[in-house]
Amino acid sequence: MKILLTRKIHDFAIKELKKRYDVEIYTGKIPMPKKLLISKIKDKDGLVCYPYDIIDADVINAGTKLKAISTYSVGYDHIDVKTASKRGIVVGYTPEVLTRATADLTMALMLSLFRRITEGDKLIRDNKWRTVFGPYEFLGTDLYQKTLGIFGMGRIGKAVAQRAEGFEMNIIYHNRTRLSKKEEKRLGVRYVSLDNLFSTSDVVSIHSPYTPQTHEIVNLRLFKKMKKTAFLINTSRGKIINEKDLVIALERKMIAGAGLDVFQKEPIDANNPIVKQDNVIVMPHSGSATVETRRKMAEIAVKNLVSGLAGRKMVYQVKT
Secondary structure: OEEEEOOOOOHHHHHHHHOOOEEEEOOOOOOOOHHHHHHHHOOOOEEEEOOOOOEOHHHHHHOOOOOEEEEOOOOOOOEOHHHHHHOOOEEEOOOOOOHHHHHHHHHHHHHHHHHOHHHHHHHHHOOOOOOOOOOOOOOOOOOOOOEEEEEOOOHHHHHHHHHHHOOOOEEEEEOOOOOOHHHHHHHOEEEOOHHHHHHHOOEEEEOOOOOOOOOOOEOHHHHOOOOOOOEEEEOOOHHHEOHHHHHHHHHOOOOOEEEEOOOOOOOOOOOOOOOOOOOEEEOOOOOOOOHHHHHHHHHHHHHHHHHHHOOOOOOOEOOO
8 A cells, every 4th residue: 555644753653654655755845735636646545634724625535545634733624534533434533642742731821821931031132221120120920810711611621721730720711512511510611601701701712623614713703802901822823813803912002911712724924913022922832742753643543544444443533
C-alpha cells in the first residue's frame, strides 16, 4: 500500500510506517498546495495530514484508492468527513493526549494576563524600568475568587476547571449539552447561559469545537456584555471569534485584554491589528507543543492509519 504524509512526522513514526507501506513525504512549503495534493493522492491508500491541510471533497474524491485518513490533531473540521464516509474512508484523530498540555497553556495565558508577565518582561527589555514600583504601580490581579467562565466543557474544558479550582476560582460554564449534576459537583462548576457566562466572568476561556454553529459566535454582541476588567482566552479554534469585533473591543477598552493561541488565518501576520494591541498575548498555536504530547500524537496518528488500512477500528475514529 502507498501512503502520503503532507509533512514530515517524528522519525520513529516514519520508521514504523516504512516497515509496512510505500511512504511519500511532502517536504515543500506548508501547507501542501491543493493541486499538488490532488495529484499525489490519486494512487494513495492512506493519508496523514495536519490541521492546516484542507481535505475537502475535491481531495477526497481524487483519492480513488483512499481507505484511511489520519490527522495529526484533535480537531478534524478541516476534513470533509461526510464525503469520506460516503466513500467508505475512515478518519482518525488524536484527542485526549493533548488535553493536559492545552489546559496548562490556558492557565499560563491566564496567569500572564492577570499578573502582567509579558508586560513586565518587555518593560525591562525595553529599559523602561526606571524606579522601584510603589503601592499603586504595575498592579496585576489575583486569580483567587475570580469567576472563570468556560465555554465548552469537553475534555480540555474540564481539565482547565480542575486546574482553576486549585487557584480557588469560581467556575461557571456553558456547553451544548449540560453535564450531569454529579459531574458538576465533582468539578465544582455551575451551568449558565452563554450570555450570562460572558456578562459575569472575570475571564472567559474558549474550549468549544469549531462547527457551523460556533462560527464567529464570540462577537461584538458578547464583548459588549463583558466586564471592562475581564479577559478573553482562546486555545480552541480561531474561527470561533470574530477577530474584527475583537479588535474593536480591545481598542475601545470594552475588555481588559486577551490571550490567544489560535487565529482565523495561521500563521497570523505581524501586521494583523490583533498583534498590534498592547493588551493581547499571542502564541503560535502551540497548545499541544510539548515533547511528550507531540510524540504521543505521532504514535496515535500511526496507529490510527495502520488500523484503518487493515480494516480495523482506529484507536480514535471520527463517528459518522
